[in-house]
Amino acid sequence: MKIFKSLTKSLFFLSILISFGFSTKAQSADEGKTLFNANCTACHAINDKIVGPALKDVHKRREESWLIKWVKNSQAMVKSGDATAVQLYKENNESVMTSFESLTDVQIKSIIAYVKAESEAPAAQAATATVAGSNTNETANTSNDYKTEINWLLVIISILLIAIISRIFGILNKIGEIQGKPVINWTQTNGLLVMAFLIIGLIATFWEFYVHGKLTVFAMGSASAHGDEYDNMFMITLGLTGVVFVITQILLFWYAYKYKNDGKRKAMYFPDNHKLEFIWTIVPAVVLTVLVIRGLMTWNNIMYSKEENAREVEIFGYQFAWDARLAGADNKLGAHNFREIGKVNALGVDTTDEKAKDDVVVKELHLEVGKPVNFHFRSKDVIHSAYFPHFRAQMNVVPGLPTKFSFTPTVTTADMRNKLGKPEFDYVLLCNKICGSAHYRMKMVVVVDTKEAYEKWLASQKTITNQPVNNSIASK
Ligand SMILES: [Cu+2]
Numbered sequence: 001m002k003i004f005k006s007l008t009k010s011l012f013f014l015s016i017l018i019s020f021g022f023s024t025k026a027q028s029a030d031e032g033k034t035l036f037n038a039n040c041t042a043c044h045a046i047n048d049k050i051v052g053p054a055l056k057d058v059h060k061r062r063e064e065s066w067l068i069k070w071v072k073n074s075q076a077m078v079k080s081g082d083a084t085a086v087q088l089y090k091e092n093n094e095s096v097m098t099s100f101e102s103l104t105d106v107q108i109k110s111i112i113a114y115v116k117a118e119s120e121a122p123a124a125q126a127a128t129a130t131v132a133g134s135n136t137n138e139t140a141n142t143s144n145d146y147k148t149e150i151n152w153l154l155v156i157i158s159i160l161l162i163a164i165i166s167r168i169f170g171i172l173n174k175i176g177e178i179q180g181k182p183v184i185n186w187t188q189t190n191g192l193l194v195m196a197f198l199i200i201g202l203i204a205t206f207w208e209f210y211v212h213g214k215l216t217v218f219a220m221g222s223a224s225a226h227g228d229e230y231d232n233m234f235m236i237t238l239g240l241t242g243v244v245f246v247i248t249q250i251l252l253f254w255y256a257y258k259y260k261n262d263g264k265r266k267a268m269y270f271p272d273n274h275k276l277e278f279i280w281t282i283v284p285a286v287v288l289t290v291l292v293i294r295g296l297m298t299w300n301n302i303m304y305s306k307e308e309n310a311r312e313v314e315i316f317g318y319q320f321a322w323d324a325r326l327a328g329a330d331n332k333l334g335a336h337n338f339r340e341i342g343k344v345n346a347l348g349v350d351t352t353d354e355k356a357k358d359d360v361v362v363k364e365l366h367l368e369v370g371k372p373v374n375f376h377f378r379s380k381d382v383i384h385s386a387y388f389p390h391f392r393a394q395m396n397v398v399p400g401l402p403t404k405f406s407f408t409p410t411v412t413t414a415d416m417r418n419k420l421g422k423p424e425f426d427y428v429l430l431c432n433k434i435c436g437s438a439h440y441r442m443k444m445v446v447v448v449d450t451k452e453a454y455e456k457w458l459a460s461q462k463t464i465t466n467q468p469v470n471n472s473i474a475s476k
Contacts, residue, residue, distance in 0.1 A: 031110045032109075032113050042319075067112055073101060226302045230392040237291055310374045315397065334350060335353040366446075367449070368449060375405045377396075386429060391407050426445045430442065
């Protein structure tokens with residue numbers, strides 16, 4: 001019997017899937033390596049200090065449970081007064097390590113297994129990584145595993161459902177053959193499905209705009225001088241294409257429904273119609289020309305506005321973070337040279353250049369409200385894209401090719417927090433190019449301050465030559 005055949009087939013696949021499902025429990029140092037490279041290499045290496053300490057032998061220094069807690073949320077541990085955590089934090093100039101709440105215990109254990117393997121096996125012996133990894137198998141059996149199991153269960157259930165449904169249709173077809181007339185009228189059914197797709201699709205589209213539109217950066221309004229002009233252009237384009245979208249979707253699906261094959265009608269032969277062709281070529285051409293010219297004008301306004309009193313700021317992108325360099329008292333960025341790039345001088349600033357001496361390198365960028373800024377973008381490695389969504393600014397960051405963008409922030413962080421009713425809101429600089437495995441980590445907080453707050457913040461920074469920033473610099 002065919003039905004038994006397909007059932008045994010399904011069972012066979014099931015058993016394969018189940019054995020796969022359980023083997024995913026076995027975390028190895030290989031997986032730890034992938035996780036480590038994706039999440040930690042921006043700040044850690046095994047043998048060198050980068051932002052965070054070298055992790056060699058960290059499994060000997062700390063308890064496993066301590067490490068798991070630490071990686072998930074190190075700041076919580078510092079705040080709770082854990083002596084080791086507080087000391088570590090102080091030793092590292094109070095740099096904040098990112099929290100990884102989303103990593104499971106098992107994943108963190110596999111990272112530790114990788115670090116352990118690397119600590120024990122200097123360079124060449126990568127093979128031991130897997131051996132060391134297998135040690136963690138016994139301890140890997142924690143409550144977090146249930147997620148993997150549930151996922152596999154869902155996969156199995158879906159496959160069974162598909163198998164069952166396709167069997168049902170098979171049987172219905174057979175019945176139809178025996179009776180000499182199909183059980184299901186497919187033309188009718190498909191026609192109705194097409195209409196259902198249209199109606200559900202349109203409702204879902206509007207629902208999506210209505211519900212999630214509120215979460216977009218457009219809903220919160222722009223925070224830069226050119227932002228409104230930009231938003232305007234965006235909304236006009238979206239409105240026009242939106243109307244066209246709705247009309248064409250309705251026509252498309254309505255026709256598919258109305259003219260479904262009833263076995264009697266024949267399609268009309270309709271070679272061409274000059275008037276129609278004329279209209280549907282000219283109308284889009286005119287609309288697009290208007291949109292493009294308007295876009296060009298907006299672009300020129302934004303890109304070529306010359307602000308006399310703008311501050312010069314360099315944004316330096318690398319896998320996987322941003323640094324910013326402020327120009328200091330002279331408002332001139334010092335020269336840079338890629339040969340100078342090293343562990344201490346991460347940006348390769350030419351420290352012999354007079355203009356560089358008062359430059360200030362920061363990890364959190366502060367801007368003064370109402371003060372124009374000229375951004376100069378530089379990349380250390382691959383193409384990144386500096387994206388300031390709230391300021392409606394984005395520019396590619398290309399190795400060896402200087403790029404620029406200027407804007408004037410108009411709303412302070414505090415005001416935006418009030419406006420949104422979100423005390424934890426921050427402006428951000430993100431990377432908008434898929435630049436590598438930890439691309440998503442390229443995020444710098446941007447704070448827009450009042451003049452007083454900005455000067456106070458700047459005065460608390462150090463110049464590249466490790467001098468305090470004095471007030472005359474700050475108020476420049
Ligand atoms: Cu990037």
